[in-house]
Amino acid sequence: MNPSRQRLVVIGGDAAGMSAASQARRLRGPEDLEIVAFERGDFASFSACGIPYWVGGQVGGLDELIARTPQEHRRRGIDLRMRTEVTAIDVTSCRVRHRDLASGAEDWLSYDKLVIATGARPLRPELPGIDADGVHGVQTLGDGEALIEALRSTRGRRAVVVGAGYIGVEMAEALLNRGYEVTVVNRAPAPMATLDPDMGRAVDDAMRGMGIRMVNDTDVTGVRTDAAGRAVAVRTAPADGSGPGAEYPADIVVLGIGVAPETALARAAGLPLGQHGGLLTDLGMRVRGHEDIWAGGDCVEVLDLMSGTQRHIPLGTHANKHGQVIGANVGGGYATFPGVVGTAVSKVCDLEIARTGLREKDARRAGLQFVAVTVESTSRAGYYPGSAPMTVKMLAERRTGRLLGVQIVGREGAGKRVDVAAVALTAGMTVEQMTMLDLGYAPPFSPVWDPVLVAARKAVAKVGARDGA
Amino acid sequence: MNPSRQRLVVIGGDAAGMSAASQARRLRGPEDLEIVAFERGDFASFSACGIPYWVGGQVGGLDELIARTPQEHRRRGIDLRMRTEVTAIDVTSCRVRHRDLASGAEDWLSYDKLVIATGARPLRPELPGIDADGVHGVQTLGDGEALIEALRSTRGRRAVVVGAGYIGVEMAEALLNRGYEVTVVNRAPAPMATLDPDMGRAVDDAMRGMGIRMVNDTDVTGVRTDAAGRAVAVRTAPADGSGPGAEYPADIVVLGIGVAPETALARAAGLPLGQHGGLLTDLGMRVRGHEDIWAGGDCVEVLDLMSGTQRHIPLGTHANKHGQVIGANVGGGYATFPGVVGTAVSKVCDLEIARTGLREKDARRAGLQFVAVTVESTSRAGYYPGSAPMTVKMLAERRTGRLLGVQIVGREGAGKRVDVAAVALTAGMTVEQMTMLDLGYAPPFSPVWDPVLVAARKAVAKVGARDGA
Numbered sequence: 001m002n003p004s005r006q007r008l009v010v011i012g013g014d015a016a017g018m019s020a021a022s023q024a025r026r027l028r029g030p031e032d033l034e035i036v037a038f039e040r041g042d043f044a045s046f047s048a049c050g051i052p053y054w055v056g057g058q059v060g061g062l063d064e065l066i067a068r069t070p071q072e073h074r075r076r077g078i079d080l081r082m083r084t085e086v087t088a089i090d091v092t093s094c095r096v097r098h099r100d101l102a103s104g105a106e107d108w109l110s111y112d113k114l115v116i117a118t119g120a121r122p123l124r125p126e127l128p129g130i131d132a133d134g135v136h137g138v139q140t141l142g143d144g145e146a147l148i149e150a151l152r153s154t155r156g157r158r159a160v161v162v163g164a165g166y167i168g169v170e171m172a173e174a175l176l177n178r179g180y181e182v183t184v185v186n187r188a189p190a191p192m193a194t195l196d197p198d199m200g201r202a203v204d205d206a207m208r209g210m211g212i213r214m215v216n217d218t219d220v221t222g223v224r225t226d227a228a229g230r231a232v233a234v235r236t237a238p239a240d241g242s243g244p245g246a247e248y249p250a251d252i253v254v255l256g257i258g259v260a261p262e263t264a265l266a267r268a269a270g271l272p273l274g275q276h277g278g279l280l281t282d283l284g285m286r287v288r289g290h291e292d293i294w295a296g297g298d299c300v301e302v303l304d305l306m307s308g309t310q311r312h313i314p315l316g317t318h319a320n321k322h323g324q325v326i327g328a329n330v331g332g333g334y335a336t337f338p339g340v341v342g343t344a345v346s347k348v349c350d351l352e353i354a355r356t357g358l359r360e361k362d363a364r365r366a367g368l369q370f371v372a373v374t375v376e377s378t379s380r381a382g383y384y385p386g387s388a389p390m391t392v393k394m395l396a397e398r399r400t401g402r403l404l405g406v407q408i409v410g411r412e413g414a415g416k417r418v419d420v421a422a423v424a425l426t427a428g429m430t431v432e433q434m435t436m437l438d439l440g441y442a443p444p445f446s447p448v449w450d451p452v453l454v455a456a457r458k459a460v461a462k463v464g465a466r467d468g469a
Numbered sequence: 470m471n472p473s474r475q476r477l478v479v480i481g482g483d484a485a486g487m488s489a490a491s492q493a494r495r496l497r498g499p500e501d502l503e504i505v506a507f508e509r510g511d512f513a514s515f516s517a518c519g520i521p522y523w524v525g526g527q528v529g530g531l532d533e534l535i536a537r538t539p540q541e542h543r544r545r546g547i548d549l550r551m552r553t554e555v556t557a558i559d560v561t562s563c564r565v566r567h568r569d570l571a572s573g574a575e576d577w578l579s580y581d582k583l584v585i586a587t588g589a590r591p592l593r594p595e596l597p598g599i600d601a602d603g604v605h606g607v608q609t610l611g612d613g614e615a616l617i618e619a620l621r622s623t624r625g626r627r628a629v630v631v632g633a634g635y636i637g638v639e640m641a642e643a644l645l646n647r648g649y650e651v652t653v654v655n656r657a658p659a660p661m662a663t664l665d666p667d668m669g670r671a672v673d674d675a676m677r678g679m680g681i682r683m684v685n686d687t688d689v690t691g692v693r694t695d696a697a698g699r700a701v702a703v704r705t706a707p708a709d710g711s712g713p714g715a716e717y718p719a720d721i722v723v724l725g726i727g728v729a730p731e732t733a734l735a736r737a738a739g740l741p742l743g744q745h746g747g748l749l750t751d752l753g754m755r756v757r758g759h760e761d762i763w764a765g766g767d768c769v770e771v772l773d774l775m776s777g778t779q780r781h782i783p784l785g786t787h788a789n790k791h792g793q794v795i796g797a798n799v800g801g802g803y804a805t806f807p808g809v810v811g812t813a814v815s816k817v818c819d820l821e822i823a824r825t826g827l828r829e830k831d832a833r834r835a836g837l838q839f840v841a842v843t844v845e846s847t848s849r850a851g852y853y854p855g856s857a858p859m860t861v862k863m864l865a866e867r868r869t870g871r872l873l874g875v876q877i878v879g880r881e882g883a884g885k886r887v888d889v890a891a892v893a894l895t896a897g898m899t900v901e902q903m904t905m906l907d908l909g910y911a912p913p914f915s916p917v918w919d920p921v922l923v924a925a926r927k928a929v930a931k932v933g934a935r936d937g938a
Binding site: 050059166315346352354384413427 | 794
């Protein structure tokens, strides 16, 4: 054995952790680097983002959501220990304490390099009845299994989804697909608070049009249960505290309220956390102030390139990139994660919803003055079959005309157009530069002026008008 | 009347000309600027790109392809004179000679500012039988009408398409949709010569899979006609001159060989033309050396930002941008057309084909050394219904890693992904920068690593390996 052989310990066996382990393994062989990964759950490397489609019946089974099995990881020389929880990190002695959940046996394992990829935990407000039978989260594959089993065994067909962010709206679609009457209860005035309210209202209209009952401006105050302790209704009150509450009968309740960084271990170890409770790293994903510890995925905060602030954005695509960067650096290569511009895309049935960059309130908070324009266009040439209306909202900085953000609500072909804006944001383009972008055009793909360019033209005019050009 | 009132004359009533006229009108009222536009044909402001879909039956009728009627233009204060041909430009006296095609009456009209938007003319090789009944171009709405009428009245069901560029492949789809047996005769080794040959072969395979007979490496030598002078077969010979020719029976022949700039007028007037026969302009679309003459659309050459050379790229989306820029400048505003990166997207049935930037041979010709990588990925998460394979080829400059070009062949959802690369090219991004682009991710829209990013990762590795990093 190589006397200088090192040990890499990875905490968390999902996207960020196993990407880091795999990339490190590609760069350094087992004779050079031992890799031990701990996962407390039953699954590694799975697609949590796929759970709504599994619940909705579009994905056949659990196996399809598993990108790589524990056996596959082990065959690649990664000692992945399932159902083993890390209970402490000792940064002074460079070791972690781990417990086999089956036997309860505990031990310390020393590390030369440590990767923390502990993910996020679902928010679960402390409300009466919130842990009742019939109330489901959708964070893990286990949650998905439990929900699918509940849908099978539940007789009634009334579902209440709590929360109208991307998990909430995706679950609304899934339950519609399962034949449920769906009610969405949402604290904000419109669904998708990641959009400006005007764009959120367009989503609200479209969801109502799908037969979903939208209950906005409303807080959940509890879950009413029957004598057997089973959820039968969701209790609510107006979010502004006015007037009496209401109750929505529910045979099944799904919580899509969001998640928070799972950083209890890191906090106990004295590692640096940010305002959102996520680990703070440098651009190489190294935990600030700790030479041999990296962190990535849903347990870290990321730099928002548009506002210059740290944010918590739990998304599989970021987690995979973090893992790639960490693995390169741990393996002796070099890579950085420069930050995000805040791109997200989701759908409810045939409605596509996308955003990137800053919303109006983000821009104001960042001290930016801006113009905002909204245009109606179509996903294809107007005369081409399947051409569907889409709405594009664009923010540009006052005077400079720099692109600040784009939001899109439309049908098929609308959502991924946000990528053009994501790249333009990354490159620091102005809306004037964008008007002349050489985007792909043919009638089945786009109007002759792509909707994003139509918005850019309108933004140019407004930037000019505002400052008297 | 304003004594300083000027007259703008526009030659050509399609995308570039009428966009220029409309934009100039927005900036300057009729009391300030008279606008006269001459169009020799029967239609103005029509979508030539839509003709294949009209022929194929996906677009209901001719009217749908007309963006704005002559009456609508006139209501906006543009004196559009249909079926009126400009026969000479006198740049010394600032006037154009025009002829009413119905009466034959001719006259001179002076201009203060002139816009040349004469478009392109279809290439029609001088071959025996090329003008026979049953041989059709697809350049104008009149061509489209004639072809549709011929398809209605023709009994046989064998069609030969000459040329396998984007018009050729779109017409192959249209004729398939009409129930024809389709043969495509193509001089190059594979269809879509705008792609590298390896990607062209993927298109070839897919087209064969649709039941299209592909005859590559083959020149058309003539059209055989019957006693009535009607086309009955297309005669061919191997493109390399080897061996005997062959004959393909044809009840209908469609020419999709391409177009050349329509610049006879400009040439006669002594205006500057480039190597491809197109007018040469500055970045404001002003004809070089002529203060009061602008040109745009299919009659000009454009700057290819990737190679630094002038090219002729007839595309409606460029023509519209040119018109916009010209109108702004003519109207006393300011705008430039910075050039193109060479983006194009098209489809044959459900096959999507896209490209941007340089092919291998373009890069070599430009004196660039590069690495090329090809990856297979999917348009959506692999487990999501409708996820389809797609191939992405990427070129990056040696040492610098600067993105040079991307080609995509895939199914639904593949083509418009080229826009990400188009923006990255415009911004001068490296493939390393691209790997961390914050693109929209959700299972219905993309794998967790977007296929374009997968290609970028592979290109990074190859750039590094090649120079020993």
